[in-house]
Amino acid sequence: MGIVVQKYGGSSVADAQGIKRVAKRIVATKKEGHDVVVVVSAMGDTTDELLDLANQVSPLPAARELDMLLTAGERISMAVLAMAITDLGQEARSFTGSQAGVITDAEHGRAKIIDVTPGRIVQAIADGAVAIVAGFQGVSQESKDITTLGRGGSDTTAVALATALGAEVCEIYSDVDGIFTADPRIVPNATHIPRLSYAETLEMAANGAKILHLRCVEYARRYNVPIHVRSSFSNKEGTWVVNPEEVNSMEAAIISGVAHDRSEAKITVVGVPDKIGEAAKIFTAIAEAKIDVDMIVQNVSAAATALTDISFTLSQTDGAAAVRVLTDLKDTVAYEQLIFNDAVGKVSLIGAGMRNSPGISARFFQALADAGINIDMISTSEIRISVVVAESQIDDAVRATHAAFDLGTDEVEAVVYGGTGR
Numbered sequence: 001m002g003i004v005v006q007k008y009g010g011s012s013v014a015d016a017q018g019i020k021r022v023a024k025r026i027v028a029t030k031k032e033g034h035d036v037v038v039v040v041s042a043m044g045d046t047t048d049e050l051l052d053l054a055n056q057v058s059p060l061p062a063a064r065e066l067d068m069l070l071t072a073g074e075r076i077s078m079a080v081l082a083m084a085i086t087d088l089g090q091e092a093r094s095f096t097g098s099q100a101g102v103i104t105d106a107e108h109g110r111a112k113i114i115d116v117t118p119g120r121i122v123q124a125i126a127d128g129a130v131a132i133v134a135g136f137q138g139v140s141q142e143s144k145d146i147t148t149l150g151r152g153g154s155d156t157t158a159v160a161l162a163t164a165l166g167a168e169v170c171e172i173y174s175d176v177d178g179i180f181t182a183d184p185r186i187v188p189n190a191t192h193i194p195r196l197s198y199a200e201t202l203e204m205a206a207n208g209a210k211i212l213h214l215r216c217v218e219y220a221r222r223y224n225v226p227i228h229v230r231s232s233f234s235n236k237e238g239t240w241v242v243n244p245e246e247v248n249s250m251e252a253a254i255i256s257g258v259a260h261d262r263s264e265a266k267i268t269v270v271g272v273p274d275k276i277g278e279a280a281k282i283f284t285a286i287a288e289a290k291i292d293v294d295m296i297v298q299n300v301s302a303a304a305t306a307l308t309d310i311s312f313t314l315s316q317t318d319g320a321a322a323v324r325v326l327t328d329l330k331d332t333v334a335y336e337q338l339i340f341n342d343a344v345g346k347v348s349l350i351g352a353g354m355r356n357s358p359g360i361s362a363r364f365f366q367a368l369a370d371a372g373i374n375i376d377m378i379s380t381s382e383i384r385i386s387v388v389v390a391e392s393q394i395d396d397a398v399r400a401t402h403a404a405f406d407l408g409t410d411e412v413e414a415v416v417y418g419g420t421g422r
């Protein structure tokens, strides 16, 4: 039997009891004859608490030190989990990301994995031990400093290790029984999805479904690592994320689900001169500040004024930085005004089958209209339609859309065991 990588999220290891429960599951997998490599997140809300602490000490904590602080959360989990496993009579060894050979670039807070050299992990499993790795962290090749991969990054650590070790599967454990057609916290009769393609899962992750870290899905698709999303609180089958050929056509629905994202903000640059190069200037400045932009809409310019408005959405956390960048740009791009709104969110309808089914957008927009929801912006991909709406209307929009496409089930299947979804 081969190597199994198991990743446990914060809600699965929230307290001593959770740690012991997870330890039993790991030992059971080992007893089945697998080599087991475990990736852990910080216990419960530890990462948020450490962030709060940092912000109390400094309004803009130094990025290097913030990473040093946040990685401590995962180090606590890995050590106590190793203790609990050892207590069950199974040898376990914990490793920091750096010890496990997770090599990254030097971008603090959003580092990318550039290589994994898991020599010590290979040695540990060859010795018959369970290897426990601290998620969400690595070490920069250039600066030799400790880095973090961005919030939720432990999933990516798990898939990167699974790839480097040639594991047969990467199991991602959270507090829900896999992937559902909508967040069961908002839509209690959301339907469980047994198998989902990488492409649809990517759209779900990129558009706010908190079930998997975006980069982990990209990584898994690139290296063809099957992901098995499950709950650590039950023995239900969960969801397999696989190649589209492995999702049988009986199961492949036209619409696979509705995702939502509360973390968006919108910036409108009002009165931009409608001439060549202005949009390029705006988005070059934004890119230089390493800010990711999501949707962009430019209005037709008013003939009388030759001015146009450009709106775009971005992550709320980048809002202040983007406003600063654009304020500095006011002399270069002679726009009239800047409007920042962080009370917006995004609702997305996702499904590989929408490619060849006409009328999907009409039905989506009608459902929103019937629920009295105004659409602020629209964007589409081949297998997704997203709208920006007022943040206060997100839950209603998700419910209305889910119902309009008959995605619900009669028997309530979704159990949310923990509370945070990770």
Ligand code: ASP
Binding pocket: 009, 010, 041, 042, 047, 048, 073, 135, 136, 150, 151, 152, 153, 154, 155, 422
């Ligand atoms: N503990 C980190 C976070 O809360 C990483 C993770 O959970 O994957 O974002």
Ligand code: MG
Binding pocket: 009, 010, 041, 042, 047, 152, 422
């Ligand atoms: Mg977490």
